[in-house]
Amino acid sequence: xxxxxxxxxxxADGDRPRIILDCxxxxxxxxxxxxxxxxxxxxxxxxxxxxxxxxxxxxxxxMMRDVLALECGVHAGAERPLVAPPKFAGFVHGESxxxxxxxxxxxxxxxxxxxxxxxxxxxxxxEGLWLVPTGPLTNxxxxxxxxxxxxxxxxxxxxxxxxxxxxxxxxxxxxIWADPEAAAIVFGCxxxxxxxxxxxTHQFIVTRSRIDEVAAMGTPFTDLIGDLFEFFSGNYIxxxxxxxxxxxHDPLAVMALTHPALFxxxxxxxAIETTGEHTAGMTVIDRRLISDREAPNAxxxxxxxxxxxxxxxxxxxxxxxxxxxx
Ligand code: RIB
Ligand code: CA
Numbered sequence: 001x002x003x004x005x006x007x008x009x010x011x012a013d014g015d016r017p018r019i020i021l022d023c024x025x026x027x028x029x030x031x032x033x034x035x036x037x038x039x040x041x042x043x044x045x046x047x048x049x050x051x052x053x054x055x056x057x058x059x060x061x062x063m064m065r066d067v068l069a070l071e072c073g074v075h076a077g078a079e080r081p082l083v084a085p086p087k088f089a090g091f092v093h094g095e096s097x098x099x100x101x102x103x104x105x106x107x108x109x110x111x112x113x114x115x116x117x118x119x120x121x122x123x124x125x126x127e128g129l130w131l132v133p134t135g136p137l138t139n140x141x142x143x144x145x146x147x148x149x150x151x152x153x154x155x156x157x158x159x160x161x162x163x164x165x166x167x168x169x170x171x172x173x174x175x176i177w178a179d180p181e182a183a184a185i186v187f188g189c190x191x192x193x194x195x196x197x198x199x200x201t202h203q204f205i206v207t208r209s210r211i212d213e214v215a216a217m218g219t220p221f222t223d224l225i226g227d228l229f230e231f232f233s234g235n236y237i238x239x240x241x242x243x244x245x246x247x248x249h250d251p252l253a254v255m256a257l258t259h260p261a262l263f264x265x266x267x268x269x270x271a272i273e274t275t276g277e278h279t280a281g282m283t284v285i286d287r288r289l290i291s292d293r294e295a296p297n298a299x300x301x302x303x304x305x306x307x308x309x310x311x312x313x314x315x316x317x318x319x320x321x322x323x324x325x326x
Contacts, residue, residue, distance in 0.1 A: 009156060009192050009299055010260030016041055017130045017155070017257040020122060022077070022115070023250065024050030024135030025060035026093055027100075027232040030225070031313060032134050032160075032250035033064045038316040039258035043122055043129060045074045046115035050135035050178055051089045052097030054079035057135070060098050062106035067221065067324050077115030077139035081179035089174055092235055100231020101224045104326055119143035123150045130257055133186075134160045134250035136175050141182035144189050156192030160253040162270065162283030163197030169281060173198050176272060177281030184272040187283075193298040194256045195270060197283065200263070200301040201249040204309055206233045208245065213314060219321030248313070255309055256301060262308050265301040269294030 018041040023029040029051070036042045045065065047058040058076040065074050080086045093099060112118060120143050123129050131154055133140050140157065144150055161175035161183065168174040176183045187193060206229050215226040233245035256263055269286040271294075273279045286294045 009194055010257065018043055018126065018128065019130045019132045019254070019257065020044045020046060020119060021254070022046045022048060022131060022133040022135065022139050023061065024048050024052070024057040024097070025064065026051035026057065026097055026135065026250070027228050027246065028248050028250040029134050030060070030064060030098065030228065031248060032132070032254050033061070033068070034320050035251045035254045035258070035313060035316045036132070037068050037070060038319055040254065042070065042072045043126065044072045044118055046077050046118060046139050047074060047110070048077045048115070048135045048139050049079050049086055049088070050175065051093040052095065053086070053088060056097040058110050059106060060096070062109060063103055066107045067104060067326060068320055069323065069325050073111030075115040075118040076110040076113045078142060081136060081138050082141060082181045084179060084181070087178045094231070098228060101227035103224070115139045116142045116146055120147045120150065123153050127153050128155045130155045131157045132159070132253050132257070133157065134175070134253050136178040137161070137182040137186045138179045141179070141185035144185055151189040151191040154191055156194065157186060158194040158196070158253045158256050159186070160196045160201065160250045162195055163199045164285060165198055166282070167198060171279050172281030173283070176283055180272055180274040180281045184274055187270050187272055187297060194253070195283070195298045195300045196249070196252040196256055197300065198247070200304050201252055202247045203304050204248045204252060204306050205243065206245040206248050210310055211245070214317060217318055217321055219324065220326040221324035222317055222321040225317055251313055252301070252304060252309070255312060259309070259312055262305045263301050264303040265299050267296035268298060268300045269296050270298045270300065
């Protein structure tokens with residue numbers, strides 16, 4: 001186990017975390033980009049196959065880079081998991097990864113096609129970065145495998161994934177299930193980990209009233225987001241029992257760093273099941289109330305103040321709408 005640089009979680013209130021966002025846009029990844037642009041020093045965006053094939057997730061990230069006039073670059077990463085066959089989520093996000101709206105095209109493609117090199121070089125040049133993966137963990141695992149010293153150089157990893165229940169499988173959440181071997185590498189690397197799993201993300205729902213709030217913001221960008229929310233929430237309502245809209249998963253991995261006071265959580269040991277016929281991709285969270293439980297390797301988020309979190313997202317969307325270049 002690496003001797004890991006002591007890194008406070010959460011960052012002290014008022015600190016603007018320096019992050020690299022690793023994502024698979026994806027409707028909720030788009031909102032993670034908006035919140036990161038507003039509340040972090042966004043050093044870079046790396047893309048991974050997940051909700052859609054890499055070409056689509058990269059296209060969608062480049063579109064957001066250009067629409068929000070981000071100064072950071074987009075770096076394309078892994079087009080397939082470490083071991084498992086590629087798995088996508090077109091049944092949730094559509095074949096484009098962002099179905100439901102008329103999207104502008106990006107002005108240019110990715111700034112590089114080597115996300116792993118970008119991750120390694122950035123974390124070696126600038127100690128104390130947070131890595132914020134909101135898709136399968138393939139890029140992060142490849143970077144840690146290429147440069148194991150990263151675990152002691154980064155501030156930590158704040159990820160969306162896992163939970164005590166699943167979505168893609170009864171006990172496996174999509175981001176972990178899509179590349180369980182990568183997740184095992186990440187959870188075993190020794191860096192501080194913050195885990196926003198389904199237990200907390202399903203408390204953060206894009207309800208009708210929240211969609212109507214966005215639609216009333218009155219800018220071309222927020223109109224586009226409103227259309228994306230209509231599609232995303234419509235899909236969730238059609239596919240889930242008694243849900244009021246889509247779970248807005250990914251921005252919580254960003255807000256865990258930018259607005260930590262909105263969350264409650266517990267330090268737990270989390271292991272990743274990689275071989276179970278029915279459980280591969282499961283995050284095995286040790287919640288036993290006994291003294292010889294496994295030493296924690298993650299801060300597992302358990303509750304979010306959803307109304308306060310929505311106020312953060314709403315304000316970030318308004319700000320983005322005022323400056324977006326459509
Ligand atoms: O299970 C939810 C996660 O899978 C989110 O990150 C969503 O964008 C998809 O990647
Ligand atoms: Ca995602």
